[in-house]
Amino acid sequence: MGKYLDENLQIFVDESLEQILEIENELLSIEEKGGNLDETAVNKVYRAAHSIKGGAGFLGFDNIKKLTHEMENVLGKIRNREILPESSVISILLLSSDALGNLIKDIENSNDQDISIYIDKLNLLTNVQESGESISLPDAVVNEENEEPVNEKPAEEPPEEEPAEECKTIVSDENEYASILSNMESDHLQTSLRVNIKLLDSLMILAGEMVLSRNQLVQAISGNDRRALEVSGQRIDLITSQLQEAIMHTRMQPVRYIFDKFPRVVRDLAKQLNKNIDIYIEGKEVELDKSIIENLNDPMTHLIRNAADHGIESPDARIRQGKKPVGKISLRAYHDAGQVNIEISDDGKGMDCEQIARYAVNKGLITEEMAGTMSAREKLNLVFLPGLSTRDNITEMSGRGVGMDVVKTNLDRLGGFIDINSKPEKGTIIRIKLPLTLAIIQSLLISSKKERYAIPQANVVELMRVPQSLFKDKIDNVGGARVVRLRDKLIPLVTLSSILGMESKDSPLPDSYIKTGINIVIVSTGVIKYGIIVDDIHDSEEIVIKPLGRHLKKCRGYSGATILGNGRVALILDVGTLSQMAELTSIPASEHSIEMNDEKNPGDALEKQTFLIFKNSQTAHFAVPLELVERIEKVQCRDIEFIGGQRIYQSRGAGIPLFDIGEVAHVETFKPEKEALVIIFFVAGKDVGILAVPPIDSVRAVCSIDETTLRQPGIMGSVIINSKTMLIVDVIDLIEHLHPEWFSVKKKTKYADDVKKMILLAEDSKFFRNQIKCAIENEGYYVVEAEDGLAGMDYLNANGENISLVVTDLEMPNLDGFEFAKQIRQDKRFSKLPVIAVSSLAGKDDIEYAKICGVDEYQIKLNREKLIECIHNYLR
Structure with a gap:
């Protein structure tokens, strides 16, 4: 019976905590709809x-039974429309739900806890006769609502709803009843896990x-x-x-496990701070390792609290700035490049990088000389320094200089x-x-001094090899x-x-480095990017992480x-700690530019552009904007087929x-060898x-484009x-010369119904x-052409x-595209005018700021x- 009771108790705790999380989310939904009662x-x-x-x-847990019984009574009156689900009523139910969760987490002592304050308030609600009567909260309850929980982990969120027989609960059955009870404070989540039965079958x-x-292997060895x-x-x-x-x-586990708690967090913070804040959540279904999710709770909570406290302004301040009185916090999770990305954004007052740098200097965290060499991004990242706070006064929520450094750690x-x-x-x-x-x-x-090390691939930005001939051009001292x-x-x-x-x-x-060349691994810590000189760079490999021994x-x-395939041990490098050990700071590009040209001359087509450079023979050199390239594949020439007058490969x-530039342009034709790209x-x-x-x-540089001398089809x-001299390939023109029928069909079906409309084009090149x-x-x-944003705004005004x-x-002089778009949106006459940005800036930050x-x-x-398809969609 003991083992049976242990398992049932464990199942009860796990399932109850899941249900409490559902209770909280549904209560928030009920509050949001107010008088328009959601009976479901x-x-x-x-x-x-x-x-x-x-x-x-x-x-036999009587306190839990009593508390849920009183909650049922209140919910019954709400369902019968005897009580309105106004904010004060929902607050009492939410606090009762919190108390219920605490009782279940400390289930061994749950019958000894005093829950009278919650029972009394719930009884008061059930005795209210007039639905419009105001319910006030006692100070003890109000204080508890505003107080931040300490060392409290959220309840585990269940997977997507499935039939009961589709899931099993794996439980620990090695402990005695008392031991199980004592391990249910914050550790209960580590003793059980829900796994889909289909996964167990596989x-x-x-x-x-x-x-x-x-x-089969044994048989093969013996034979x-x-x-x-x-x-x-x-x-x-x-x-x-x-x-x-x-x-x-x-x-x-899905990140929903922690994301679902934040509507409640934002709701309570908004009330405490007298702000109006909405939260939008996307990507709850994205999955992470259970241990990561459990340890992500505290950092995420701190960042959400910061967004509400530091970021979102008061309603009056937002109205004065021309914003909506209700602030917006967005939480998004998505997969990218084998990692999980989480974004927390707000449309609040943003952060002033210069102000942050001044605070850091005043607190003695950096010197003025260091601040003077930092880029704007590096100054923003100073908030991760221990002891830095941008608050002049200490409040219950912030100002102590503890927080962002702990988040980063x-x-x-x-x-x-x-x-x-x-x-x-802006936000x-x-x-x-x-x-x-x-x-x-x-x-x-990688290896250094005959020892092998592993660098997490997530930290690796790119690899470089600097040959002896380029050593003086690439390596310097500043x-x-x-x-x-x-x-x-x-x-x-730095040298590892x-x-x-x-x-x-x-x-x-x-000398051996200088003579044979230098291997450099460019790594990023998120705050700083730097290069590590190593002896050799080996293969990428999946490794199993082992903790370091106590010595x-x-x-x-x-x-x-980690233990490598050959049985040798390799230490895993922590690039963040290495940068601290090397006392590194970045050097902004503005002071030591290596661009080909720093100034734009009127009429020149100077543009910072990343080109893919290649050849189709030994003499003809070509360039194409890298952003247009989908991928590059290596093929054996024998695998290229020639069918119906067209080269093709699978x-x-x-x-x-497949096409050869020489089929259209007056250049040397492609000369196949054994391999082709x-x-x-x-x-x-x-x-x-x-x-x-x-x-x-690939090369990124500021260069002058000659559009007349060598221009021709393709x-x-x-x-x-x-x-x-590189010829810039016009891929669309090249293909259109060879297969015009591909484009005529598309134009006929997509653009034939358009009437002529006027488009303003602002471009300085x-x-x-x-x-x-x-x-x-x-x-x-x-x-209509405009040489920059200023000329474009002048035309719009006229x-x-x-x-x-x-x-x-x-990127334009006088008035760049960011400010041009901003001025368009701020003018009531043009606030609805579609604005499309075209640029060689392809970073996420540029895209996000452009949208802002x-x-x-x-x-x-x-x-x-x-671009044409995008224009057509807006003018359809």
Whole structure:
């Protein structure tokens, strides 16, 4: 009976905490709808409370039974419309729900707790005869509502609703009854986990497959059958990968588990701060490792509280600034590049990077000289320094200088990153990146001084090798610190062996490095990006993380260890701690620019652009904007087919047509060898490939584009990069010359019904202005040109009633595209005018800020097909 009781008690606690979370969410929904009563939500709360009461009565927990019974009475009166679900009523029910949760978490002592204050208030509600009568809360209850819970973990959120037989609860059955009770404060979540029965079935099947493969391997070894050994090895490798993935999924939980608590948090904070705040949540279904979710609760709660307290202004202040009185906090989770990304954004007052730097200097956290060399992003990230607070006075919620540093420390411990982007008076976006699991991660293996180390792949930005011939151009010293030139920035550079104490920090680079070349791993901590010089760079590999032994606990710079396939131990580097050990600060690009040209001359097409540079023969060099490239594939020339006069090859289950630039332009034709590269673009609704020969490269630079000298079909102009003339490929024009029928059908079906409308184009580069203007006019629209945002605004003020849509560059003199869009939105005459931005700025921060300023759509320059489709959608 003891074991049976233990399991039932565990199940009761877990399921009750899940139901309490449902009670809280539904109560908030009921409050939001007010007098428009949602009977479905009321019934859900009623059923959840009734279920808890039944279980508590069976197990003999009288206080839990009494409290849920009184809650049922109030809910019954709400359902019968005898009590209005006004804010004060919902507050009492929410506090009773909190008390119920605390009783269940401390279930061993639940019968000894004093719950009279909650019983009395619930009784008062049930005795109210007039539905309009006001209910006031006693001070004790009010104080409890405003007080932040200490060391309290949220209830575990159940998976998507499924039939009861589809899920099993895995429980610990190794402890005695008293031991189980004592481990249910904050630790109950670590003793149980809900797993879908289908996942358990797949694990059983994989285990069976592993046994069969083992038997085949044993037989192959005994028979010395080499071929059978290879087949068995491949089969075991496949099954192991599937088994690893399935086992990892048993620990995966949706972030809904913590996200669902934040509507309540924001609701209570808004009342406490006398603010109006709405919260919007997206991506609850995204899954993370259970241990990460449990440790993410406190950092997320702090960030949400900061957004409400520091970010969102009071209603009066928001109205004075022309904002809506109700502030907005958004919480979003999504997958990207094998990681989980979480964004917390608000439309509040934002953060002033200069003010943050002044606070840091005044508190002695940095020097004025350090502040003077920092970029705006680095100044924003100073909020992560211990002891920094931007509050002049201490309140119950903030001002003690403790918080953001703890948030970053906790996220670092989880292998995550945090970054801030903020604009004064516009809002703040905080981005968190997290690994899917803490148990197994993708890593880059490197070596230094004959020892191997692992760097989490999430920290790796890119790899560099600086040959001897470029050493003097790429490696430099600035202010006594070694740096590497990476495109338009100087990146701090350190030697791994010197950080780890294997040699002096002031030691010069070994002659062997200078003679053979230097291997550099560019890493990011979220706050700073820097380069690490290593002896060798090896393969990427999935590693299983092992904690450091107690004798290594005090060693800085390591986050764990792993055992490699050859049996050797490799330490896992903590790049955040390494940057602190090296005392690094970034150097902004503005002081040490390596761009080709710093000034724009009137009429020149100077533009910072990232080009993919390639060849189709030994003499013809080409460039194409990198943002237009879908992917690059290496193919064997023997795999290229020639069917019906068209080159084609099979990729991802489809045939991709291949083209040679020499088929249209007056350049040398493609000369096939054993291998070829296919640069794939999306044109006319399909993937097409341009043939090239290895190698290829990418370059980001400010350069002058000549649109006349070498212009021809398929070639929009030329540019000089690294002292070589490159022809800029116009992929759409190239394909249209070869297959005009692909485009005529599309135009007929999508654009034939358009009447001529006028579009304002603001672009300071004559080259790009002509390119975009021709593309738009070819579709039957009128185009009015403006050399920058200032000229565009002047035209709108004079003839704005004739303009149907605005297309604007973002990087412009006098008035850039961000401010241009802002002025359009602030003018009542044009506030509804669609604004499309075209730019070579492709970073998330630029896109987010453009939208904050009022841009409706964001398009990459020279992708005229998508631009035209976007224009058509707005003017349809």
